[in-house]
């Protein structure tokens with residue numbers, strides 16, 4: 001350095017200091033190296049402070065947004081985990097432990113079947129995380145296809161007669177073939193229900209059993225109240241279903257009384273609607289499919305036996321109210337409007353084909369003479385009652401059947417799963 005410009009060692013005369021001198025000064029005695037090390041240390045410290053305030057799984061752009069802005073990025077705000085983790089939200093504020101997110105994790109066994117798939121639609125619309133477990137015996141992937149790409153939805157092929165371990169808050173247990181054609185070949189009620197109750201107990205989930213009006217058998221009381229114990233043939237052709245559901249109810253109450261498992265029991269009466277299995281031996285689906293195919297409507301016996309028919313959306317509403325409510329049940333869920341088989345055939349004729357013929361066949365064994373729910377308990381304690389009449393609901397089902405029968409003849413010819 002120029003001795004004239006430096007008065008003492010390390011001391012510079014600012015008045016006479018040129019750019020060339022300052023560059024020389026920076027490179028002298030490794031000063032630049034020390035400056036770079038300093039910058040690196042500052043950068044490291046500020047990174048340690050920024051990282052925890054964004055979700056670990058968020059892309060780098062999201063972290064950057066958090067660092068430069070105090071507003072909560074949309075994605076992070078909507079995708080907070082659902083359980084009781086000690087969270088740090090995007091704005092850096094802590095969410096205390098024990099504060100549950102509104103979004104529930106719900107297991108629906110039999111969720112790709114008729115009722116199950118409509119229930120899944122409603123749970124998904126509510127924002128829940130839904131897992132469907134189904135062996136596709138009578139259910140179809142088609143029924144839940146529209147959810148497959150949604151990250152809140154999972155579909156597992158599994159038979160509930162085998163145990164399964166999942167983490168959920170609620171279990172809707174529907175898995176069980178519900179039509180006479182199918183349940184004779186696959187009576188899953190007892191073992192399947194036992195497995196699902198075991199799961200509910202283990203993970204402390206609330207369990208809802210979809211039982212049936214069949215537990216009343218051929219009833220000696222009319223209409224049927226929940227306190228009626230029923231009139232069931234324990235060794236008849238239908239008993240694998242009737243008695244299977246009765247045992248399922250017993251197991252459910254035993255888990256509740258003996259092991260404090262939170263349970264709910266619904267006794268479902270005849271339900272109809274879109275996505276019912278074609279040709280499965282249930283009277284509404286039989287009549288509708290026959291009328292559309294220009295076949296005679298088959299009436300078993302004299303056609304004077306009665307049933308009540310509820311539209312599926314009413315049932316789903318009742319099931320969800322029961323699950324969310326405080327009462328164990330059992331609750332009758334059905335439409336009290338009572339129709340003879342001949343009256344039902346008339347409604348089908350009026351809706352689809354006034355010229356449809358009626359063909360009488362000998363009645364099946366143990367067919368109940370009458371069925372009509374008393375729904376006073378559900379009205380009073382769940383605030384529930386059906387709102388869709390048969391004449392309103394039937395056309396909604398007919399358009400779905402028409403599309404499946406004539407839009408895809410292969411599927412229309414089989415009542416079993418297409419997968």
Ligand SMILES: NC(=O)c1ccc[n+]([C@@H]2O[C@H](COP(=O)([O-])OP(=O)(O)OC[C@H]3O[C@@H](n4cnc5c(N)ncnc54)[C@H](O)[C@@H]3O)[C@@H](O)[C@H]2O)c1
Pocket residue numbers: 109110111112113114115116133134135136137138139140158159160161173174175176177178179186188192210211212213267268269270271272277
């Ligand atoms: N639909 C009605 O009128 C009615 C009336 C009374 C009770 N219920 C009850 O409601 C529930 C649903 O009935 P649905 O009408 O939707 O019947 P469904 O046959 O359409 O649905 C049953 C579902 O369970 C699945 N399933 C059957 N066995 C299984 C097993 N072992 N493991 C896993 N999945 C299995 C089927 O593949 C199907 O997806 C049933 O428990 C039924 O007993 C229905």
